Amino acid sequence: MLVSAKEMLNKAREGKYAVGQFNINNLEWTKAILLTAQECNSPVILGVSEGAGKYMCGYKTVVGMVKGMIEELNITVPVALHLDHGSFEGAKACINAGFSSVMFDGSHYSIEENIAKTTELVNACNVLGLSLEAEVGSIGGEEDGVIGAGECADPNECKMIADLGVTMLAAGIGNIHGKYPENWAGLSFETLAAVKEKVGDMPLVLHGGTGIPADMIKKAISLGVAKINVNTECQLAFQAATREYIEAGKDLSGKGFDPRKLLAPGFEAIKATVKEKMELFGSINKA
Numbered sequence: 001m002l003v004s005a006k007e008m009l010n011k012a013r014e015g016k017y018a019v020g021q022f023n024i025n026n027l028e029w030t031k032a033i034l035l036t037a038q039e040c041n042s043p044v045i046l047g048v049s050e051g052a053g054k055y056m057c058g059y060k061t062v063v064g065m066v067k068g069m070i071e072e073l074n075i076t077v078p079v080a081l082h083l084d085h086g087s088f089e090g091a092k093a094c095i096n097a098g099f100s101s102v103m104f105d106g107s108h109y110s111i112e113e114n115i116a117k118t119t120e121l122v123n124a125c126n127v128l129g130l131s132l133e134a135e136v137g138s139i140g141g142e143e144d145g146v147i148g149a150g151e152c153a154d155p156n157e158c159k160m161i162a163d164l165g166v167t168m169l170a171a172g173i174g175n176i177h178g179k180y181p182e183n184w185a186g187l188s189f190e191t192l193a194a195v196k197e198k199v200g201d202m203p204l205v206l207h208g209g210t211g212i213p214a215d216m217i218k219k220a221i222s223l224g225v226a227k228i229n230v231n232t233e234c235q236l237a238f239q240a241a242t243r244e245y246i247e248a249g250k251d252l253s254g255k256g257f258d259p260r261k262l263l264a265p266g267f268e269a270i271k272a273t274v275k276e277k278m279e280l281f282g283s284i285n286k287a
Ligand code: 13P
Pocket: 023, 047, 084, 085, 176, 177, 178, 179, 206, 207, 208, 209, 210, 229, 230, 231, 232, 233
């Protein structure tokens, strides 16, 4: 069922595990993630960036597809449909389109403007029972053309935003989107602990889940991270499996050109990646 992310994340924080946010791009992606969550009896968050929303023909199309799939596939685990790194306008559009959760990424504004815009969205989400993620300290790497420097968030600013009544908070702790460079310094657990100290029980969000070593993931969860975002890793798994199918010439034999066959190995690869992450995050059987 489509639900806000609030309850699943509070349960995760209390139970010392994390719920995965997996970004979707199309029908195959969405089906793979929903079926894996059901098979693993795990709560799940479907992430939609503004670019992916546009690609999938708009937020209303996404809401229709996800709701239809939950019903037709008999998905009974909690599912949140969440806008990833939303602009202020994008967040409002997703609220109107029927998303159950939104992120407003005001990290590139001054803290005053981030507070003003986040406050407006807190009120709108509260009225409708939706969950809201806010961000302090931008996440490095590139996503939909937005390049963040991978800052470490100021714990005092985190507290100011948390106190507005958001559901969960993404704080930059040296994490970046996409593959990590060879010389990456790792997550700043010092920053994470300082943020946790200030914000108390608020579930924290770790972006850039692709390629973070298992021991760092576990430590981050022990320090209050209850939501971990994964995007690139599913894309890489899909790409590698699709490449293997074509390089093996399978698209050229029989009806191997049928899109339902051509996309099947990539679909299975996404399922395997999502399952592996759910095991690592500890969310299996927590639905
Ligand atoms: P990755 O693409 O690095 O997994 O990051 C995903 C993310 O944080 C989406 O917001």
